[in-house]
Amino acid sequence: MTAAGIYVHVPFCLTRCGYCDFNAYAGLDHLSNRYVRALAAEARLHAPGWAGVPFTSVFFGGGTPTTLDPVELVSLIAELRRTLAVDDDSEVTVEANPDTVDTDSLTALRRGGVNRLSMGAQSFDPLVLQALERVHQPSSVRRAFADARAAGFDDVNLDLIFGADGESLGSWRHTVEQTVELRPEHVSAYALTIEPATPLGRAVDAGRTPSPDPDGQADMFELACELLGAAGYEHYEVSNWALPGRECRHNLGYWERRPYLGLGAGAHSSRDGHRWWNVRPPEQYLQTVESDMVPIGGQEFLDPEAERLESVFLGLRTSAGVNASDVDPDLAEPFVHEGLLEERDGRLVLSERGLFLANDVVLALTG
Ligand code: SF4
Secondary structure (H helix, E strand, O other): OOOOOEEEEEOOEEOOOOOOOOOOEOOOOHHHHHHHHHHHHHHHHHHHHHHOEEEEEEEEEEEOOOOOOOOHHHHHHHHHHHOEEEEEOOOOOOOOEEHHHOOHHHHHHHOOOOOEEEEEEEOOOOHHHHHHHOOOHHHHHHHHHHHHHHHHOOEEEEEEEEEOOOOHHHHHHHHHHHHHHHHEEEEEEEEEOOOOHHHHHHHHHHHOOOOOOOHHHHHHHHHHHHHHHHHOOOOOOOOOEEOOOOHHHHHHHHOOOOOOEEOOOOOOEEEEOEEEEOOOOOHHHHHHHHHOOEEEEEEEOOOHHHHHHHHHHHHHOOOOOOHHHHOOOOHHHHHHHHEEEEEEEEEEOOOOOHHHHHHHHHHHHHO
């Protein structure tokens, strides 16, 4: 049976960052105990339908999962293992904000079965962190990273964002160089996008903040490819680099279209062409689960053609690419001609330049 993943959404944050449109809230910490109980209860509600499915990854995302008490997080992992068929050697990732962890909390997580940490570093330039309304400083990332190593984490990801207001190419170079110096096993780097329903989106709309410059972001992406590649990181998905063998197993599952079960407010699930998502407001989620009901907010079924297109869409974003025969050659040819797409051993793979334009290329090939 195909291995599956579990995604657990924790919607609590210390503060709201101005660019963020995730299902995350500051000031709801008083719900956390109830919320952890509801996550365990939701897993039990799903257990009969997923009986016998082997889970090889668990990913706690958010929000900021490390706002939860580590003891509660660890007991939730144990409960998930009792309820669902989680493999002993599963990858168990927790997303962390540098200001919410220390050696003690990280040691508790490591001993409790968390074997991968994904930290939101975003930048090593204080002015960029300020523009992103992040509460931490570059020094907090270095301190939290050292704490993670001291706690025994040998699989750490650092998340970076490029293209914030005021960020120069030189500043971005500094951020990538500082990242490489720490030598995390994995790096994710995302171009800042402006979401309309966020404080940053409204500031851009009102002309108070400039929109990110796409040419500048392209230069930053190219620089990241160059510096991370030179430091031995393999570029295995548009926004993701890993030291050899340290790719994120959970995220590979999404791109390879393996099934996943989402638990928590607004979490998405997918299995055999059926996709569903939970209600988003935490209070509504809690009340539904506490009434012993699965908190589904909506669902859709993909027909075989939609599934095929999705496989191409996701496959092209990875270094594995797709079978050349899965793409209409007339649609692919102009991109091959422009050097955005390359044919290698019967597979079509985006070139480094094509990876930055992945969305446009992939849409043109699957649209
Ligand atoms: S910490 Fe992450 S999830 Fe929370 S508001 Fe900031 S960007 Fe969003």
